[in-house]
Amino acid sequence: MSVIRGRGRWVFPSLTSVVAVMVLAGCSAEESDAIEETITIEGKTTVTYWHNHTGRGLEAIRQVVSDFNESQDDIFVQEIYSASTEGDDQRLLTAIAGGNPPDLAHFDRFKVAQYAAENSLEPLTPFIENDQYDMGLYYDYAVDETTYEDDIYAMPITTDSRLLFYNKDRFQEVGLDPENPPTTIEELEDAIEKLSTIEDGRVEELGMVPWTAQGWLYTWAWTFGGDFYDMETNTLTIDHPKNVEALEWLVSIADQYDAATVTSFDTAQGSNEMDPFIQGIYSMKVDGPFSISTIQQYKPDLNYGVTPIPTPTGDDFATWSGGTSVIIPKGAHHAEEAWEFMKYFGSYEGQMTYSEINNQMSVIDKVNEDLYQDDPIMTEFIDILPNSNARPPIPSGQLLWNELDRAVEYAIHGRGEPQELLERVQRRVNQAEAEE
Numbered sequence: 001m002s003v004i005r006g007r008g009r010w011v012f013p014s015l016t017s018v019v020a021v022m023v024l025a026g027c028s029a030e031e032s033d034a035i036e037e038t039i040t041i042e043g044k045t046t047v048t049y050w051h052n053h054t055g056r057g058l059e060a061i062r063q064v065v066s067d068f069n070e071s072q073d074d075i076f077v078q079e080i081y082s083a084s085t086e087g088d089d090q091r092l093l094t095a096i097a098g099g100n101p102p103d104l105a106h107f108d109r110f111k112v113a114q115y116a117a118e119n120s121l122e123p124l125t126p127f128i129e130n131d132q133y134d135m136g137l138y139y140d141y142a143v144d145e146t147t148y149e150d151d152i153y154a155m156p157i158t159t160d161s162r163l164l165f166y167n168k169d170r171f172q173e174v175g176l177d178p179e180n181p182p183t184t185i186e187e188l189e190d191a192i193e194k195l196s197t198i199e200d201g202r203v204e205e206l207g208m209v210p211w212t213a214q215g216w217l218y219t220w221a222w223t224f225g226g227d228f229y230d231m232e233t234n235t236l237t238i239d240h241p242k243n244v245e246a247l248e249w250l251v252s253i254a255d256q257y258d259a260a261t262v263t264s265f266d267t268a269q270g271s272n273e274m275d276p277f278i279q280g281i282y283s284m285k286v287d288g289p290f291s292i293s294t295i296q297q298y299k300p301d302l303n304y305g306v307t308p309i310p311t312p313t314g315d316d317f318a319t320w321s322g323g324t325s326v327i328i329p330k331g332a333h334h335a336e337e338a339w340e341f342m343k344y345f346g347s348y349e350g351q352m353t354y355s356e357i358n359n360q361m362s363v364i365d366k367v368n369e370d371l372y373q374d375d376p377i378m379t380e381f382i383d384i385l386p387n388s389n390a391r392p393p394i395p396s397g398q399l400l401w402n403e404l405d406r407a408v409e410y411a412i413h414g415r416g417e418p419q420e421l422l423e424r425v426q427r428r429v430n431q432a433e434a435e436e
Helices: 055-070 090-097 109-117 125-131 140-145 168-173 185-194 217-223 241-257 259-267 289-298 335-345 348-358 365-372 376-383 397-412 418-434
Strands: 019-022 037-040 045-051 075-081 104-108 163-167 197-199 202-205 284-287 304-307 324-327
Touching (some): 037 075, 045 335, 055 075, 055 335, 055 348, 104 335, 125 335, 163 168, 217 241, 241 397, 241 418, 304 376, 335 348, 397 418
Parallel strands (some): 045 104
Antiparallel strands (some): 104 324, 197 202
C-alpha cells in the first residue's frame, strides 16, 4: 500500500461558547462508575476521546487536545478519562457492543490486531488512502504493529526500546572498563561472572539475571538474530532456530548460577527503590527508558550507562518496542472528524507537544532527535529504534506472550528442552489463530 501526504500547519480561529449536556458515555450508570458530561458547542461536531492518562500524561493529552481545538472551526475534541487497562477494556467493549462507543480511544498497540480481528475497530486505510497520508513518517515496526490483514487500524503515538543498563562503578571495581561495556555474548558472560558473588549457596550480588526486568524471550531472541513472525507470509516462526538458541543461552546461565537460588533471590527483591539494580545488588539489567525516572527518583547519584544488548557476533544490535496508539472504535458516530484529530496527534507538532510534556519517546524520529539530542542516555535508546522489532500483530498476541513467558520459566528450571517448548508454543498459538 503506497500512501503519501503533504503536511501543512493548522491555523484557524479560536473556540467560542460551550454548552454542556449530560449523556451516558457508552454504558449505563449501573455498568460504569461514571456518567460523562458531553460538551456541545454550537456549529461544531464533538469528538469524544477516551484515555486513561493521569498526572503528566493527562497534562499532555489536554494540551494536545487544546491545541487542536483552537485550530478548528468545525470540530471540538473532548478528552474523557476512562479507567481502561491492558487487562480490562470492558467499558470500551460494552460501549462498542451497545452501539455508542467513543469516537476515539487511546490504545495499547499490542492489542490492535486482536480488536481488529474481533471487528471492534474501524479501519483507517480508507482515510489514509483518501488523504494520501504518509505512514512512512513513523518507524516501520510501529506501523506494522497497527496492521492486520493489510489494513491499518491505529495511529501510532509513543514507543520505547530496550538496552543493557550497567553500573559503571561496579565495572571499575572488578576490573571491567566502564567506557567499553560488553558487545558480545561471550563478553557479557565474562562480566556476569566477574560481577557475581555467591558464597556457600548464598547470593550476595549478581552480575545480571538475564530473564528479569525486560529480559523477555522477545528481547533475547531478536538479540540472537531470531524472529517470531514473517510479515510477508503472515506466518508465525516461534520455533525459529535463533529463538531456540536464545532460550538455550538463558538455560546455560540458569544452570551456571542455579536457577532455583537465583529465582528465590530475585523474588525477594522489589520495584521502585527496591529495584536490585538501584540497590546495587545487580550490576546489569535489560530495561527500557521508563526505568530512568525511577533511578532519578530513588538513586540520582547512580553512576550508570546504557548500551545495546550484546549479540553473539558483537554487531547487528537489535531491540524491540511497544507503545500506544489512537484508534476509532467500531461504530463511532464521528469517524471522519476523529480522523482529523488523529492526523494532528500524529503530526510533528502533536507528537512534540505530547512527548515533551509526558516525557515519552515518539514514533517520529525527528521529534526524538529534537527532544533528546542533549541527553546521552536517551540518545542511546533513540539510536537503536531504526533496528527495532514489534511483537507479532496477531489476535492471539496475549496468548503468545503468556506462552513464551511460561516456556522460559519451564526451560530455566529444567522442565523441558528449549526446542520442544517453543514447538509447543507454536502449536498452541497456531491452533488459537485457526479458531479466530
